[in-house]
Amino acid sequence: MTVTLADRYVAATIRTLPPALQAEVRDELDTSIADAIGARTDAGEALEAAERAVLTELGDPDVLAAGYADRPLHLIGPKYYLTWWRLLKLLWAIVPACAAVGVAIGGMVADDPVGTIIGEVVVVIIGTIVHVAFWTTLVFVILERTGADTGIRWSVDSLPEPHETGARRSDLIWSLIMLGVFAAALLWDRFIGFVLVADGDVDVSEGLGSQTSAIPILDPALWPWWLGATLVVIGVEAAIAVAVFVRGRWTPVLAMANTVAAIVFATGALYLLVTQQLLNPVFVDFIIGWGDVPDEVGRILVIVLGIVIVGIPIWDIIDSWLKVRRSRVGLSSR
Template sequence: MTATLTDRYITATVRRLPQQLQTEVRDELQTSIADAIDARAEQGEPLEQAERAVLTDLGDPAALAAGYADRPLHLIGPKYYLFWWRVLTLLLATVPACAFVGVAIGKAVAGEGIGAMIGEGIATALSAIVHVSFWTTLVFVILERTGSESTSKWDVDQLPQEPGRGAGRGDLIGSLVMLAIFAAALLWDRFRGVTVVDGEAISVIDHALWPWWMSVVLVLMLAEGAIAIAVYARGSWSTGLAVINTAVALCTASLFLTLLGRGMLFAPEFVHAVFARNGVDSGALAVLAVLTGVAVAGIAAWDIIDGWMKARRTAIAG
């Protein structure tokens, strides 16, 4: 069933509150909003229009939640606080990660070791966090002190959709199909080869990893499938399932990153035929390895974060 504007507004409000306040505030908002809508409807206002008007009068859910939690928005000032926080959060979620990847690629091209890549990358990412936080805050302090008008005005169309819990049949089928495709690709690569060079099919993954290393990969994939089935059977994510999912994702990422770091992941004949024979130097191959590692780490991080977010939504919804 599609969530109403009221459902979305209440969810957007209570998810910002401490656990002990969420049920009480949810019940209070449901009652007060329903009463306000009924009062407008009795005066002849259409229900949909009355609902939008009531929610608009209540204002930004983040500001309302701050009032319930007795958490004043005074770091910069209530006029700009929420806009500043959203901009800063977006920048901190993207800029340091891009800085880390850029430095790591540069160190790889320069032929430096993995230690230098990680160390310089982390130092640059921390520096980016400091600069982004300082300069973004400074801009908003200037806007606040000069009395500039805020261009960020909240309305009900900005309400987020009711978040899913990853427990639907579509989620289960999608997860199992993706795992099946990946497993089939690994087996096809092993026995037939997925890359064709000069009319001959060659494997991307080194045959030396079979059967033991790749058997571990397939077992981890079965574990991912079992988690998806458990989520569907339970009807939602839980803290326990999020913990198991985290462990499986970390094991999978660690295995691939270890093989990549030792130069064991890609088949030598594949590297020679596709790269070395075409004049690609070792620096470019190092960049490819770094990008592959970043992709593996990024997929694992997203899988972990997604599981914990869905578990938290389940806890909030009660």
């Protein structure tokens, strides 16, 4: 028995269908193909040419089978795509950064060379991005194939809030209050001290000049030059906040000035921390008991403080440039 192209096409179509559908689809295809071929041959077309034309019009048998079986031919369809993409962006913004910080801290605690730490951080970031993308996508592929419901429904409550541009009066007041509190804390720590101690509990004569009932956290030797420079940076930040309010938005020039001020602050503070000039030795001995703590613990404390010193300015820089971008979008949409 000769196997025709139509027979091969029907067999290729039903081979991936559930057994319950195969007989029904076979009969339907045999009939429709035969009718289409017959119409073409009645019009004077050769049988072989008519058969090829009909099968070509039907297209890929696997695509046709997917239509019969209601089986998606995409990795993630419109039902799940936006949920997948929003979740993936959120995970990419959080997981690689956390993994990188963890690896960096571990490397610094282990006293690894800087080059080794950087290499490990880069590898971890790339690996984390790939793994997050793969496993998140795999979950949604399974959801797509099983037809599961994520339970996520759009509503007007899901509309995004307007992005803050940092130019409102409340933003100015908040910035000035925070900068003022920081400046006041520095001066209070230098001239009064934050840590109260009973007279005779600690020898504070070195570096302080006399017995006192309070210990500064920062090294008193930082006054006047280092603390004075910090107060100048605080003044610059206050001036930038006022300028943003007056202009009504963040501009690239203001963001660049903010970036320079943040880098100057972070660089100076980090230098003092690394050279052991930042913290008051009396405070360290009294509160932390530095001499009784293993070197690893002391190193961890320095690393954590260093991350805070670097992390806050980095966030401030990123936030200012994001507000520049939002301000531009707001202007272009008017």
